[in-house]
Amino acid sequence: GESVGLHLPTLSVQEGDNSIINCAYSNSASDYFIWYKQESGKGPQFIIDIRSNMDKRQGQRVTVLLNKTVKHLSLQIAATQPGDSAVYFCAESGGGSYIPTFGRGTSLIVHP
Amino acid sequence: SQTIHQWPATLVQPVGSPLSLECTVEGTSNPNLYWYRQAAGRGLQLLFYSVGIGQISSEVPQNLSASRPQDRQFILSSKKLLLSDSGFYLCASEDGLAGAGEQFFGPGTRLTVL
Numbered sequence: 001g002e003s004v005g006l007h008l009p010t011l012s013v014q015e016g017d018n019s020i021i022n023c024a025y026s027n028s029a030s031d032y033f034i035w036y037k038q039e040s041g042k043g044p045q046f047i048i049d050i051r052s053n054m055d056k057r058q059g060q061r062v063t064v065l066l067n068k069t070v071k072h073l074s075l076q077i078a079a080t081q082p083g084d085s086a087v088y089f090c091a092e093s094g095g096g097s098y099i100p101t102f103g104r105g106t107s108l109i110v111h112p
Numbered sequence: 113s114q115t116i117h118q119w120p121a122t123l124v125q126p127v128g129s130p131l132s133l134e135c136t137v138e139g140t141s142n143p144n145l146y147w148y149r150q151a152a153g154r155g156l157q158l159l160f161y162s163v164g165i166g167q168i169s170s171e172v173p174q175n176l177s178a179s180r181p182q183d184r185q186f187i188l189s190s191k192k193l194l195l196s197d198s199g200f201y202l203c204a205s206e207d208g209l210a211g212a213g214e215q216f217f218g219p220g221t222r223l224t225v226l
Contacts, residue, residue, distance in 0.1 A: 007153055007154070008153055008154070008155070032213070034214060034215075036215075036217075041220070041222075042219060042220065043116070043202050043204075043217030043218050043219055043220050044156075044202070044215075044217045045217070046214045046215075046216070049214060089155070089156065091215075093213075098144065098206075099158070099161060100215065102155060102156045102158075103155070104155045105154075105155050105156075107153075
């Protein structure tokens with residue numbers, strides 16, 4: 001898609017702060033959403049997911065919020081640590097298509 | 113969970129040379145398989161996906177091709193590489209029975225075409 005050619009936006013935070021990474025999705029029929037974390041030189045890894053019948057889901061130090069009205073997804077990381085530094089991607093799927101659509105990604109930089 | 117193997121980890125190839133990247137999957141049967149390319153500091157570009165042996169769908173027209181000779185084997189090929197083929201290639205697998213769901217990614221192959 002068009003977003004794959006754009007440089008990633010960057011979020012810089014201090015260690016211990018809470019981080020919020022946002023994602024706008026495109027398909028109002030999507031019913032499954034995932035956040036992935038990609039460390040430098042590695043493949044993306046699953047962090048947390050949420051289905052469209054929920055608006056919030058919590059994991060260990062992470063929370064995903066889904067606002068279907070404005071087609072917005074966010075990932076909140078509590079007490080951010082240097083090991084959280086990575087690129088974070090959201091992905092949407094469903095609504096008749098199992099092929100996921102990835103967002104452009106956000107680079108999170110955590111300063112010690 | 114699934115384990116995705118990719119090799120080689122890094123590859124430097126001259127322009128015009130052929131390419132073959134291999135991906136194998138453990139821990140599942142009849143997965144949906146995907147090839148993505150990622151340029152430095154960019155997002156994921158879906159290249160090919162497959163829902164079964166011999167079934168390949170192409171998302172982006174280019175000089176690359178994919179094949180799935182076995183259920184858990186996915187191969188990305190090119191007859192003649194271009195400079196623009198440089199990038200980080202990722203193979204991903206998804207539970208075919210579950211449909212849209214979590215994708216498991218391999219460690220990637222970093223390809224440099226000179």
